[in-house]
Amino acid sequence: MTEPAKTSTGVGRRAFMGAALGAGIGAGVASAALAAGLGTDAAMAATDGEATPSASSTAPHSSFPFHGRHQQGILTPAQRASAFVALDVTAADRTELADLLRTITDRARFVTTGGTPPDPGLAAPPRDSGILGASIVPDGLTVTVSAGASLFDERFGLASVKPARLRTMEDFANDALRRETCDGDLLLQICANDRDSVTHALREITRATRGGMQVRWRQDGFASPPRPSGTPRNLMGFKDGTSNPDVTDAATMAALVWAKNTAPEPGWVAGGSYHVVRLIRMLVEFWDRVNLHEQENMIGRRRDSGAPLTASHEFDDPHYELDPTGDVIQMDAHIRLANPRTSATADQRMLRRAYNYDSGLDSNGNLDMGLIFTAFNSDLERQFATVQRRLADEPLTDYVSPFGGGYYFALPGARDKTDWLGRTMLA
Amino acid sequence: MTRRSGFAVFFAAIGALVVVGIVLTILARPAAVSGAGAAASDAVSSYSVTAGTDACGSGWGGAARQVPGGEQSFTVTNGTVAGIEVYLQAVSTKKVYLDLESIGAGAHAAARIALGSGRYRFVCLPADADPVTGPTVAVGAAPAGTQLTPGIVPVTRNDLIPVAKAYGNWLASRIPVLQQQIARLDDDTAEGDPAGAKRDWLTAHLTYETMGAAYGAFGDLDATIDGSPASGRTALNDPDLTGFHRVEALLWSGAPADAVRAAVAPLAQAVGQLATVFSDAEIDPLDIGLRAHEIVENAIQFEMTGERDAGSGTTLATVDANLSGAAQALQPLTGILRSRYDDLDATTAALASSARLIESFRSADGTWTPLSALTRTERERIDASLDATVELLAPVAAICDIRREA
Numbered sequence: 129m130t131e132p133a134k135t136s137t138g139v140g141r142r143a144f145m146g147a148a149l150g151a152g153i154g155a156g157v158a159s160a161a162l163a164a165g166l167g168t169d170a171a172m173a174a175t176d177g178e179a180t181p182s183a184s185s186t187a188p189h190s191s192f193p194f195h196g197r198h199q200q201g202i203l204t205p206a207q208r209a210s211a212f213v214a215l216d217v218t219a220a221d222r223t224e225l226a227d228l229l230r231t232i233t234d235r236a237r238f239v240t241t242g243g244t245p246p247d248p249g250l251a252a253p254p255r256d257s258g259i260l261g262a263s264i265v266p267d268g269l270t271v272t273v274s275a276g277a278s279l280f281d282e283r284f285g286l287a288s289v290k291p292a293r294l295r296t297m298e299d300f301a302n303d304a305l306r307r308e309t310c311d312g313d314l315l316l317q318i319c320a321n322d323r324d325s326v327t328h329a330l331r332e333i334t335r336a337t338r339g340g341m342q343v344r345w346r347q348d349g350f351a352s353p354p355r356p357s358g359t360p361r362n363l364m365g366f367k368d369g370t371s372n373p374d375v376t377d378a379a380t381m382a383a384l385v386w387a388k389n390t391a392p393e394p395g396w397v398a399g400g401s402y403h404v405v406r407l408i409r410m411l412v413e414f415w416d417r418v419n420l421h422e423q424e425n426m427i428g429r430r431r432d433s434g435a436p437l438t439a440s441h442e443f444d445d446p447h448y449e450l451d452p453t454g455d456v457i458q459m460d461a462h463i464r465l466a467n468p469r470t471s472a473t474a475d476q477r478m479l480r481r482a483y484n485y486d487s488g489l490d491s492n493g494n495l496d497m498g499l500i501f502t503a504f505n506s507d508l509e510r511q512f513a514t515v516q517r518r519l520a521d522e523p524l525t526d527y528v529s530p531f532g533g534g535y536y537f538a539l540p541g542a543r544d545k546t547d548w549l550g551r552t553m554l555a
Numbered sequence: 556m557t558r559r560s561g562f563a564v565f566f567a568a569i570g571a572l573v574v575v576g577i578v579l580t581i582l583a584r585p586a587a588v589s590g591a592g593a594a595a596s597d598a599v600s601s602y603s604v605t606a607g608t609d610a611c612g613s614g615w616g617g618a619a620r621q622v623p624g625g626e627q628s629f630t631v632t633n634g635t636v637a638g639i640e641v642y643l644q645a646v647s648t649k650k651v652y653l654d655l656e657s658i659g660a661g662a663h664a665a666a667r668i669a670l671g672s673g674r675y676r677f678v679c680l681p682a683d684a685d686p687v688t689g690p691t692v693a694v695g696a697a698p699a700g701t702q703l704t705p706g707i708v709p710v711t712r713n714d715l716i717p718v719a720k721a722y723g724n725w726l727a728s729r730i731p732v733l734q735q736q737i738a739r740l741d742d743d744t745a746e747g748d749p750a751g752a753k754r755d756w757l758t759a760h761l762t763y764e765t766m767g768a769a770y771g772a773f774g775d776l777d778a779t780i781d782g783s784p785a786s787g788r789t790a791l792n793d794p795d796l797t798g799f800h801r802v803e804a805l806l807w808s809g810a811p812a813d814a815v816r817a818a819v820a821p822l823a824q825a826v827g828q829l830a831t832v833f834s835d836a837e838i839d840p841l842d843i844g845l846r847a848h849e850i851v852e853n854a855i856q857f858e859m860t861g862e863r864d865a866g867s868g869t870t871l872a873t874v875d876a877n878l879s880g881a882a883q884a885l886q887p888l889t890g891i892l893r894s895r896y897d898d899l900d901a902t903t904a905a906l907a908s909s910a911r912l913i914e915s916f917r918s919a920d921g922t923w924t925p926l927s928a929l930t931r932t933e934r935e936r937i938d939a940s941l942d943a944t945v946e947l948l949a950p951v952a953a954i955c956d957i958r959r960e961a
Contacts, residue, residue: 251705342939
């Protein structure tokens with residue numbers, strides 16, 4: 129395996145953010161870009177495109193450095209294509225689990241870095257599926273490896289080092305969880321600019337780990353381009369992710385995204401993050417039969433602009449203090465319940481990184497589509513779980529049905545080419 | 556046009572193509588390097604090599620007959636008027652590191668391998684002529700950390716003939732056993748002992764399933780002996796289905812003895828035919844490596860999906876027999892594989908451990924856990940074990956692909 133010529137160590141993302149921010153400032157929309165939280169590259173493309181007709185500088189990022197304190201795919205702007213793949217570990221013991229994680233790391237490092245797979249000679253089938261051609265280009269690929277609660281059961285002797293908040297995802301008030309599409313020992317979140325790169329990465333990783341793990345469930349997603357600008361829309365037609373925290377603000381990320389290695393957490397979690405995935409079916413036929421006014425009241429935003437009903441532009445503050453009784457944005461509107469914007473709820477915010485999915489049909493002929501809600505949290509309980517409980521019975525629940533996903537812990541990053549994901553967990 | 560002038564025109568064209576090829580290679584390289592982001596690319600040495608009967612391998616090594624070790628990128632051009640195959644061979648060991656098969660007249664084929672220190676040469680193998688060896692080239696040491704391309708001595712038809720014979724003899728020895736077991740199935744059915752008949756059916760079916768009928772090895776007879784129902788039909792309601800699964804469907808649905816016997820008859824007849832056909836037939840040496848790999852592929856594709864089960868719930872028994880059949884096909888290849896396949900022991904161990912795992916789902920009374928009764932964890936363990944096994948078996952077919960001696 130070859131190392132890339134231009135792999136920088138850890139500065140790539142920062143350099144990229146600097147560049148994105150620079151473009152934003154140059155275009156005079158810095159505040160908008162910041163408020164959008166740079167949740168997706170598409171969002172940035174939009175912000176840039178909005179102000180500068182020539183959007184050629186906003187081409188998707190070509191690669192992200194694999195090594196670092198944190199894994200990629202967390203603060204990384206959401207690439208256009210994704211696969212969420214939960215796996216059960218079939219490795220027999222702790223040693224085999226370590227081998228499995230080393231192999232996953234090795235393959236993830238290669239597919240995200242790119243290069244030419246070695247020739248196997250006459251003695252074996254090709255080393256690579258070939259679907260990206262003879263040489264692999266990174267194509268903005270990120271592979272994020274997370275551990276589910278079940279990995280910390282008795283099999284591998286990991287019970288004592290389980291992240292303190294990690295547990296099997298509970299059924300929330302309006303859930304219809306099907307356990308066959310929930311949970312799993314590991315989660316691979318694979319994202320890239322193009323669909324074929326995601327598929328390639330999945331095939332290379334599963335091929336190298338056949339005996340050690342089996343796919344439990346998977347859901348493929350896509351991030352929409354800005355329509356016509358701002359944050360990408362979900363399949364209800366609304367912009368989704370507008371109020372994300374600013375990923376360029378290290379202090380905010382430390383407070384909201386990265387797990388703390390202080391009691392009750394085990395030390396190894398530093399650099400990791402609680403990774404929540406929720407597969408949420410949207411009952412789009414029903415939703416499309418709902419008046420726009422009613423839709424907007426349920427969400428709390430204008431569908432077209434994404435602006436809070438109390439304001440005019442997508443990134444405007446809703447100023448709930450000026451609407452204390454919910455005359456404009458009703459008290460149970462989705463955005464108001466999810467983020468009341470009070471000092472008491474400030475530390476409940478999380479970093480969302482959602483994808484849409486579109487997967488065929490239900491048995492009644494309705495389209496099966498919805499959202500792969502994804503969020504990264506410093507403290508699962510303080511953030512996601514608290515917010516989700518507050519959303520119980522919100523009016524929107526009539527039009528959505530969460531059916532899968534789980535709680536995972538995104539492992540700390542691999543520091544260098546000798547390191548592997550999960551090393552400190554198994555130390 | 557005379558033959559000679561034709562050649563001249565042809566070689567002029569080749570020359571032009573080679574020049575174009577070199578230019579394109581040079582032009583393409585910087586882009587390829589930055590696009591792939593591969594640091595080692597700058598260590599790749601590129602060569603345009605001509606394969607022919609007069610000169611084989613010209614373009615590699617130069618007058619000094621030496622090149623740096625490590626990554627070598629070749630564009631091999633067939634300079635003859637017919638198809639050609641090209642090896643890159645270590646002179647002393649005859650191990651082959653590169654095999655470019657079926658290069659058409661005038662066509663290029665590209666390859667990239669990594670060579671360590673040693674003496675190598677190209678060997679050109681025209682379709683209808685003896686191999687031509689090229690000049691020996693001294694290759695220097697590869698840069699540290701280079702993942703060298705493994706070489707093997709090609710497996711020839713002659714190597715595989717005794718293997719195929721040994722395997723064929725074993726297969727032939729199983730046919731009378733199978734015939735006796737089917738006769739017993741008929742007897743117990745006639746005597747009104749459906750429980751006994753079910754046991755007999757399983758015994759006979761498992762014997763057949765060890766025989767490696769994957770990929771139509773027994774031709775149309777396999778469809779008669781062990782076929783699947785037509786699309787949209789089940790083994791019970793497909794009037795054209797014969798063989799084990801027809802009998803299975805009848806036995807496990809409680810059909811009357813006469814109906815079962817009527818289905819056993821064509822099965823017995825087909826196996827009788829197999830005995831006749833097989834006694835003077837040989838296993839194709841090309842098939843032997845393929846079987847060792849593909850028996851387990853078939854088990855995963857057709858058995859582990861449950862689609863072949865016609866009511867007995869004995870899929871895992873079938874898979875166990877398939878694993879045994881794969882081990883039978885692999886065993887006579889051991890001598891050939893020992894020096895060519897580093898993971899041979901891991902492969903036999905994987906077959907054995909998969910079989911042990913599968914057999915843990917056979918209860919003391921000989922009945923098997925149906926697929927539908929497996930827990931998710933059990934199912935994942937079985938899938939993982941079979942998947943790991945079949946990955947290890949895949950190189951067996953690649954290595955045992957018949958190649959010419961050179």
